[in-house]
Amino acid sequence: MIDQIVIEGILGAYKYDAVNLLQILLNVQSVEAENYISEEVATYIAHRVHVPLSRVYEVVTYYSVLSHKPQGKYIIQICNTTVCKLNGFNEVLEWFKETLKVDVGETTSDGLFTLKLTSCIGACDVSPAVKIGHKVYGHIDEAKVQRIIDALRGYAQ
Ligand code: FES
Numbered sequence: 001m002i003d004q005i006v007i008e009g010i011l012g013a014y015k016y017d018a019v020n021l022l023q024i025l026l027n028v029q030s031v032e033a034e035n036y037i038s039e040e041v042a043t044y045i046a047h048r049v050h051v052p053l054s055r056v057y058e059v060v061t062y063y064s065v066l067s068h069k070p071q072g073k074y075i076i077q078i079c080n081t082t083v084c085k086l087n088g089f090n091e092v093l094e095w096f097k098e099t100l101k102v103d104v105g106e107t108t109s110d111g112l113f114t115l116k117l118t119s120c121i122g123a124c125d126v127s128p129a130v131k132i133g134h135k136v137y138g139h140i141d142e143a144k145v146q147r148i149i150d151a152l153r154g155y156a157q
Pocket residue numbers: 079080081082083084085119120121122123124127129
């Protein structure tokens with residue numbers, strides 16, 4: 001069941017304007033219990049901003065941070081664009097996969113972490129880099145992966 005009051009507040013902040021569809025979806029997803037855009041929510045938003053449901057799904061499927069499936073509390077986006085690829089993307093990916101025991105696109109069994117890939121996050125100067133929520137982490141090495149995960153697990157308790 002969707003929280004219409006919360007969604008209406010977000011829609012109002014963006015003037016019910018389809019031009020702001022990405023920002024609307026990002027904000028709505030961030031307040032949804034399982035961090036995703038359900039079919040019910042997608043249908044509601046499409047109706048309220050007067051676009052076809054297919055347009056909402058185009059945006060949801062184009063941006064890696066958005067999802068039409070339940071996601072973890074923390075979405076770990078690993079940059080796989082050129083500079084990060086040259087600076088250790090493959091190792092970073094393996095460290096996160098080993099630490100979390102999930103593959104790309106999967107969510108940990110405790111529901112805390114979803115692992116995703118993303119294009120450049122504008123942190124090339126500190127690559128290899130990952131983004132979790134609004135925070136960017138650079139110069140990722142194996143020890144840092146463990147520290148990040150431990151810290152986030154600590155916050156979640
Ligand atoms: S290429 Fe990874 S942050 Fe720019």
